Amino acid sequence: MNKKPVAALGLALAAILSTTGCGSAAKSDASSNEKVTIKYSNFTSNGGNEKNLDTIVQAFEKANPNITVQVTTLPYKDYATALQTDLSAGTQADTFDIEYANLGSYVANGAVAPLDGVDGSKYKESLLKSYQSDGKQYALPSSFSDVVLYFNKDLFDKAGVKYPTASWTWADETAAAKKITDSGAGVYGDFQNVSFYEFYKALEQTGGKFLNDDGKSVAFNSPQGVKAAEWLAGKSGTTMPTPAQGAGTPDFDTKLFKDGKLGMLHSGIWVASSFADTPKNWDIVVEPGDTQKASALFSNAVAVSANTKNQAAAQKWAEFMTSSEVMAQTRISSGWELPPTSDESVLKPYLTKDKPANRKAVFDALEHVALPPVIGDNQQKMVDIITNALGEVEAKRSSASDALKGAADQINALLK
Known part of the structure; x- marks a missing residue:
């Protein structure tokens, strides 16, 4: 995003x-x-x-x-x-x-x-x-402004996949992304940044939560958190390009979509004007969830x-x-x-x-909103800790469970 x-x-x-x-x-x-x-x-x-x-x-x-x-x-x-x-x-x-x-x-x-x-x-x-x-x-x-799922109708048609609907789940998205992906042709099924700003939302989509109710300790080090981390990091190198393939480059995702090389893109409504002319056939839908819907709101x-x-x-x-x-x-x-x-x-x-x-x-995305967790002066440190932990999972240097445990220890220390 x-x-x-x-x-x-x-x-x-x-x-x-x-x-x-x-x-x-x-x-x-x-x-x-x-x-x-x-x-x-x-x-x-x-x-x-x-x-x-x-x-x-x-x-x-x-x-x-x-x-x-x-x-x-x-x-x-x-x-x-x-x-x-x-x-x-x-x-x-x-x-x-x-x-x-x-x-x-x-x-x-x-x-x-x-x-x-x-x-x-x-x-x-x-x-x-x-x-x-x-x-x-x-x-x-x-x-x-909020985040939605963009999709290229032509790529869906070519792969023989039905267009996304408001009832889609992660499983539906994954199945479609796999059918659309043709890495040899530089075509990918999906793009979602592996970062804090996608993690807290994905976590809520699993039914999990980032902080405990008192706000004094984290709750993301959970089965739901592990599932959310694996959902994001697991796309890299399979249905989504890796950072080495350009995924870490600013605006690489929107360029890929404009070039007709991307089936689905998780991004904000503010990029819609970028696609006025290309690709030719595209639309948007509320992002799929796992056990529930949750859309990022700004x-x-x-x-x-x-x-x-x-x-x-x-x-x-x-x-x-x-x-x-x-x-x-x-x-x-x-x-x-x-x-x-x-x-x-x-x-x-x-x-x-x-x-x-x-x-x-x-x-429609406003019906189920995921707001970012806020912890005050140490906000950016928290953001960096989560993004770095997800990067370790994406690079396969750590399991999601171990990465989140380490991140939880660091952020709990910030909350003391």
Whole structure:
């Protein structure tokens, strides 16, 4: 899977949040007749969607003439540093973008305000719940992307294999991949990165879990974990090219699919535009599971600062930016990720576009979501430990059981 950089910002902010007090300041919301300015700091519109954000802002200000939204847009790479500085000085914006990986640190340190009176029916349930903690809503999802299974219809036809369906399991995928693979011709049946970001999802697809309920120890060193590791690593050199054959090269998987040399690809919806012209016949479906479905979800959200003096107005903007019809239509028409809306009628323009034909799979995948485990400051170490352990299994230098036992010992030490 080509993973978007979801966790990086949360890791960068963890240190500053652990040392900076973000206590809630007194709120003094303006009356309905008083004009107020709400500051909104974001990274999601940077790089081509600034005008789309302005369209949403103008619509909000027209509907709320007493509220002005002052926007600051920063590149993703600069956003964490700027927000760190603002948090240290207590000058953060009234509302700001966050990601799922950030939420725990923000809540623990009182940086974000709990949101009351949110109409949850406007949002996809799994997206909304991912920004909740202890039964409270601390941010509102503004956009999302997820991972699906791409498949080349021509290669399926050539191998005499029926196309994937929503009811497929790992066994179905493996059987099809074996029939499609022709390594002599450079054709492979399957591609799924052997990494942490695929492992936690595959683990959930087996019915297993990564961390124990208390979050103080790991649970992946289990029969389900072994099965998940073997599922991923076992593809390498059989139905999937090895790292030596190019699998470790960036974007090798998408190039292989575009060249018509790959039957199935586990990847995010953000690569769909790469396949507009080639291969000729392709589609998507919800990823197969083992004992259950579980799809990787990546999302952004808008939070309200605990220090804002205009919380009601700030929350009104946060809700508009994440649930209004103007927002949804703007995102869909421009291709600016996907809106979190639950309104099927709003989504119709997206669903009726050209390739892929089964765009509904993007939303069906939200019915069973696998969120990445988050452990705070040591997140990247955890990611590296799992990826390295899987690499040992893939290279056949270790059994899945031994590799996961070693990884479990290392990560448990991080959790102490």
